[in-house]
Amino acid sequence: MLKSVFLCILLLQCYKRCSSYDHSCQAVACDDIRNYWPNTSSDHYKIVGKGGTTYNIYCGQDRCGSGGWTRLAYLNMSDPTQSCPSGFRLYQSGGVRACGRPATNDGSCASVQFPSNGIRYSQICGRVVGYQYSSPDGLIGGNQDNINGSYVDGVSITRGSLRNHVWTLIASWSHNYCPCSTGGSAYPVPPFIETHYFCESASGQLFANILWDGQDCRYSDKACCSAPGIPWFHRDYGNTTTTDYIELRVCGDEGTDNEDIPVGYYEIYIK
Numbered sequence: 001m002l003k004s005v006f007l008c009i010l011l012l013q014c015y016k017r018c019s020s021y022d023h024s025c026q027a028v029a030c031d032d033i034r035n036y037w038p039n040t041s042s043d044h045y046k047i048v049g050k051g052g053t054t055y056n057i058y059c060g061q062d063r064c065g066s067g068g069w070t071r072l073a074y075l076n077m078s079d080p081t082q083s084c085p086s087g088f089r090l091y092q093s094g095g096v097r098a099c100g101r102p103a104t105n106d107g108s109c110a111s112v113q114f115p116s117n118g119i120r121y122s123q124i125c126g127r128v129v130g131y132q133y134s135s136p137d138g139l140i141g142g143n144q145d146n147i148n149g150s151y152v153d154g155v156s157i158t159r160g161s162l163r164n165h166v167w168t169l170i171a172s173w174s175h176n177y178c179p180c181s182t183g184g185s186a187y188p189v190p191p192f193i194e195t196h197y198f199c200e201s202a203s204g205q206l207f208a209n210i211l212w213d214g215q216d217c218r219y220s221d222k223a224c225c226s227a228p229g230i231p232w233f234h235r236d237y238g239n240t241t242t243t244d245y246i247e248l249r250v251c252g253d254e255g256t257d258n259e260d261i262p263v264g265y266y267e268i269y270i271k
């Protein structure tokens with residue numbers, strides 16, 4: 001359902017933000033809408049801008065413990081009308097669809113970027129559903145010092161062209177390789193990741209197990225399933241705000257016959 005929201009009312013909120021934060025007036029975001037109507041639900045909103053131009057935004061009101069989130073990224077491959085982002089390859093099996101790297105014999109990342117459309121933000125909240133194809137081995141083998149390369153078998157989420165790390169979602173065929181594993185072969189994360197990651201191992205066939213959902217962790221990676229917030233990742237930059245675009249990359253440091261981590265669902269919000 002589309003609700004019409006008139007900018008002539010919201011502009012008051014917008015100008016208020018401008019004067020108190022002392023930067024130029026920004027695009028209307030979901031926290032503006034929520035400030036005006038505290039009880040709004042998660043929904044699509046149609047913003048009527050100057051001169052009658054309109055645009056749609058989706059607001060999440062119950063994400064990472066609060067409301068007023070503007071959605072930047074959304075992929076739901078269970079919806080047959082949706083297709084993979086440009087530069088990703090479709091995996092399809094038994095009615096499940098997901099998006100991974102184009103076929104290659106080498107390490108690579110498939111990338112998609114989500115512009116903030118001028119919305120200034122200080123928090124990011126999101127979740128990603130991935131699957132294991134063949135034998136991804138987490139952080140083993142990749143060039144771990146280089147955030148620009150395939151440092152992980154999994155999903156890398158960064159912001160801005162200098163790739164400020166946001167979250168890493170690690171996939172491993174062995175439950176022993178996750179950084180949180182207790183099996184004695186745990187791989188440490190590179191320093192730039194800090195504590196901002198989820199890791200899960202999956203056995204068996206493609207689509208047999210959903211990664212990073214906080215369920216069905218096995219044996220020594222059980223602790224990974226109790227990561228705070230999982231499946232939602234949350235970054236709060238405090239008083240630091242940015243309009244950086246957000247980038248999601250599916251990476252592997254070996255060829256796609258050997259390993260891939262196709263994603264079937266993601267949603268990423270800012271405020």
Ligand SMILES: *[C@@H]1O[C@H](CO)[C@@H](O)[C@H](O)[C@H]1NC(C)=O
Nearest residue numbers: 034035036037038039040041
């Ligand atoms: C929002 O919802 C709460 C609880 O349902 C209600 O008490 C409150 O009056 C509502 N506020 C507005 C502005 O509608």
Ligand SMILES: *[C@@H]1O[C@H](CO)[C@@H](O)[C@H](O)[C@H]1NC(C)=O
Nearest residue numbers: 075076077078079080081265
């Ligand atoms: C994804 O799409 C399917 C099919 O349209 C729908 O049933 C499901 O609710 C969607 N999932 C989410 C989390 O929105």
Ligand SMILES: *[C@@H]1O[C@H](CO)[C@@H](O)[C@H](O)[C@H]1NC(C)=O
Nearest residue numbers: 145146147148149161162163
């Ligand atoms: C990643 O690339 C950016 C520019 O694209 C560069 O400024 C930065 O130094 C690179 N980081 C590393 C670790 O190489």
Ligand SMILES: *[C@@H]1O[C@H](CO)[C@@H](O)[C@H](O)[C@H]1NC(C)=O
Nearest residue numbers: 020021122237238239240241
């Ligand atoms: C952030 O802003 C609040 C309110 O303006 C202020 O009280 C606080 O000291 C600031 N924190 C930092 C780390 O600058």
